[in-house]
Amino acid sequence: MKTSLAIPVTKTQSSKLAETDFSNLVFGRTISDHMFVADYKNGEWTDLRIEPYGPLQLNPSNAALHYGQSIFEGLKAYKNEDGEVLIFRPDANWRRMNESAERMCMPSIPEEIFMEGMRQLIELDRAWVPSAKGSSLYIRPYMFATDDYIGVKPSDTYKFIIFTCPVGNYYSKPVSVKVETKFTRATEGGTGAAKTAGNYAASLYPALQAQKAGYDQLLWTDGKTHSNIEESGTMNVMFKINGTLITAPTNTGTILKGITRDSVIQLAKDWNEPIEERFLSVQELKEALESGTLEEAFGTGTAATIAHIQRIHINGKDYELPEKSGDAFSHRVLAELDGIKYGSKEDSHNWIMKF
Incomplete structure (x- = not known):
């Protein structure tokens, strides 16, 4: 998919890559250096950026914490013998995420934002994609409500984030x-x-x-x-x-x-x-x-x-x-x-x- 989507990048000042043991990966415990973030307000997705992975600041009245408007996806990237990164069926994950969004009264995510946010994030953190067979880079896109309001209704604002983590096998035996x-x-x-x-x-x-x-x-x-x-x-x-x-x-x-x-x-x-x-x-x-x-x-x-x-x-x-x-x-x-x-x-x- 050709795109002209420019996403500002703020690089981490302290990469965790050198201290990561890729031969001993516990599923979901090791997180890569950066994350893609976009905010939904006034009916549109804005402020697209890639920044260092880190804590989020939320108010105690955050709507997702009280009323559960939160959806996510899971997909993987692999590295072939030529060092190219291969992502398996990301279009299917994008479509399914929007189906979940519709059911949960949340805004849809444009394909370009989903795909380019993911691609540019993984391009930046390319070294985090494991090379060993049986290992991969797990990709977690998710969206949650961000209204600061105590009332049972769909939120008007949302945050969409993608982060990644290198992983081994989820189940090591039958x-x-x-x-x-x-x-x-x-x-x-x-x-x-x-x-x-x-x-x-x-x-x-x-x-x-x-x-x-x-x-x-x-x-x-x-x-x-x-x-x-x-x-x-x-x-x-x-x-x-x-x-x-x-x-x-x-x-x-x-x-x-x-x-x-x-x-x-x-x-x-x-x-x-x-x-x-x-x-x-x-x-x-x-x-x-x-x-x-x-x-x-x-x-x-x-x-x-x-x-x-x-x-x-x-x-x-x-x-x-x-x-x-x-x-x-x-x-x-x-x-x-x-x-x-x-x-x-x-x-x-x-x-x-x-x-």
């Missing part, structure tokens, strides 16, 4: 999950399809209880009957039963439209893999586990990419999944996605933004 049949993440008519902070806040307590019991994540079920699998806390989920991939549809408004999920579906279609976008009932999952017809179960997400599931807990019983061979679909699709992201495989769907 995960254990528990089917949740008491607590609810989202219901039809709610905000489940929006990437808004409140959805994650509501999930923390039941997820913590599962972690205390020895599980990495929950498999959320529908809020009405708790009879159908929807998604996991950090990712969409897919199951391969009798040779067919099954994943929940995203047209109910209760499930996040995962970009990795969409990419996996597209690759499955490219490879003529049978796939069904439908709800898998807890009972059907239980029967597939007991009969041995569940061949694979895995999560899909930006942070996790492909997270293999090794254990599923349903109604008081643990089920262990068989170890997957190297030609399993989840292994093949992970290798394909990694190849595209790191530039070693053909990008036939034009998913990569390169600079």
Whole structure:
């Protein structure tokens, strides 16, 4: 995308790059030197700038802190063997962020501001993009209300920020999950399809209880009957039963439209893999586990990419999944996605933004 957008830059006087151990990255703990910032007021985005990453000054009456108008995205940048930076599907993240903004009564972000703010920020902090396979630069765009007003209404002002952090793998080994049949993440008519902070806040307590019991994540079920699998806390989920991939549809408004999920579906279609976008009932999952017809179960997400599931807990019983061979679909699709992201495989769907 050609642009003439000039963004003023204030460089940090004390870079943390030299003291960063890129061989020992804890996901989300190490933040790069700079951030892109824009302010929304009087109906337009203004004061675009890149400045040193640092604390924000907020008044105690800040509307986001009281009424939860806050949305975010997550995407990644990679470095190929030629030292070029490759960002995976940023256009999809921009569109999804604006869908979240509409649901949360927040202003849309022009494509040029989203893309150029991100590109120029990463160009400045290019040295923060890890080179090692399995590592990447996580990109966090987010927006929140900035009115100083105690009243239940959409804010008139907002702040949009992008910052980045070098990361390793989110999950270092296959995960254990528990089917949740008491607590609810989202219901039809709610905000489940929006990437808004409140959805994650509501999930923390039941997820913590599962972690205390020895599980990495929950498999959320529908809020009405708790009879159908929807998604996991950090990712969409897919199951391969009798040779067919099954994943929940995203047209109910209760499930996040995962970009990795969409990419996996597209690759499955490219490879003529049978796939069904439908709800898998807890009972059907239980029967597939007991009969041995569940061949694979895995999560899909930006942070996790492909997270293999090794254990599923349903109604008081643990089920262990068989170890997957190297030609399993989840292994093949992970290798394909990694190849595209790191530039070693053909990008036939034009998913990569390169600079």
